[in-house]
Amino acid sequence: MAESTPNPSEVKVTMHPRNRHRMGYDFKALLKAVPQLRPFVTVNQYDNQTINFANPDAVKMLNRALLKLHYNIEHWDIPADYLCPPIPGRADYIHYAADLLASTNNGVVRKGKKVRVLDIGVGANCVYPIIGHQEYGWSFVGTDIDEEAIQSAQKIIDDNEELKNAIELRLQKHRADIFLFAIKPGERFDLTICNPPFHASIKEAAEGSRRKWNNLGLKTGKEKEPVLNFGGQNAELWYPGGEAAFLKQMAAQSTHFAKQCLWFTTLVSKKENLRILYNALQKAGAADVQTINMSQGQKVSRIMAWTFLSTEDQQHWINR
Known part of the structure; x- marks a missing residue:
């Protein structure tokens, strides 16, 4: 079943004002950018062009076209079964994060390579660093x-001249850690971002896949196990204890780098986990905690942001 696509003239008012994807997908421009997308494009019952979002190959080709058309990325690919994220939602996170940094800079959006960002769980797709x-x-x-x-991710960087010397990758060898061993002594980041795993086990992740297939009107049986339309490896989809356990670990470890990061942020998939993270951050001694709501169509998500720096310390950070 194909997912409907809005007309380009219909502005998605729920997306961030600077999001390039607020107008929906311009398939004419996308096909011009990447002609290989054409076999995946169909026309739905509303006479709009779209793709089958249950087809991983179609989603990957759409992402390739979006990244080339809007972000000047000539070469982008990921291995089979790795997370192929929805570009508009990833862009929203980046733009709201830019507003967060602007809030400590007299409302002026900060640009340039001096703004350093740590992406926890960059994935094979490298999408957050690309957009940022x-x-x-x-x-x-x-x-x-x-x-x-x-x-x-390194191959994507190497294959695109604009990304070289802009993105550094680090293998986190300590699987239980998030910030520990990822941030070097004395290193400073203006922002950290993260899209945490939200399932508690591989079984729960598989059940989530089945629900997605059912919602898309697809049937599953013993002969065919469902796959997520956006893919995803174990480390991308689940963590012992689920999203709540990951968020509590993130809050606890962020205290070790209270003076090395201006703002810590993370997506929170499950609404009930907002209170869990908020309580953990209060216990950790965060100076300011903010919840930023986002929505793309019917999908609602939120960013939790926190800092251990006082208003005065934040201003001193910016002045430096």
């Missing part, structure tokens, strides 16, 4: 516990 660098010129450090994901 191409939109704002930020420099990134991306970490991941999956060596193949790091290799894939």
Whole structure:
């Protein structure tokens, strides 16, 4: 079943004002950018062009076209079964994060390579650093516990001249750690971002896949196990104890780098986990905690942001 696509003239008012994807997908321009997308494009019952979002190959080709058309990325690919994220949602996170940094800079959006961002779980797709660098010129450090994901992301960087010297990748060899061993002594980051794993086990992740297939009107049986339409390896989809355990670990470890990071941020998939993270951050002694709501169509998500720096310390950070 194909997912409907809005007309280009219909502005998605729920997306961030600077999000390039607020107008929906311009398939005419996308097909011109990447002609290989054409076999995956169909027309739905509303006479709009779209793709089958249950087809991983179609989603990957759409992402390739979006990254080339909007972010000047000539070469982008990921290994089979790795997370192929929805570009508009990833862009929203980056733009709201830019607003967060602007809030400590007299409302002025900060641009340029001096703004350093740490992406926890950069993945094989490297999408957050791509958008952050191409939109704002930020420099990134991306970490991941999956060596193949790091290799894939490095190939994307190597194959695109604009990304070289802008993104550094680090393999996190300590699987239980998030910030520990990822941030070097004396190193400073203006921002950390993260899209945490939200399932508690591989069984729960598989059940989530089945629900997605059912929602898309697809049937599953013993002869065919469902796959997520956006893919995803174990490390990308689940963590012992689920999202809540990951967020509590993140809050606890962030205290070790209270003076080395201006703002810590993370997506929170499950609404009930907001209170869990908030309580953990209060216990950790965070000076300011903010919740930023986002929505793309019917999907609602939120970013939790926190800092251990006082208002005065934040201003001193910016002045430096």
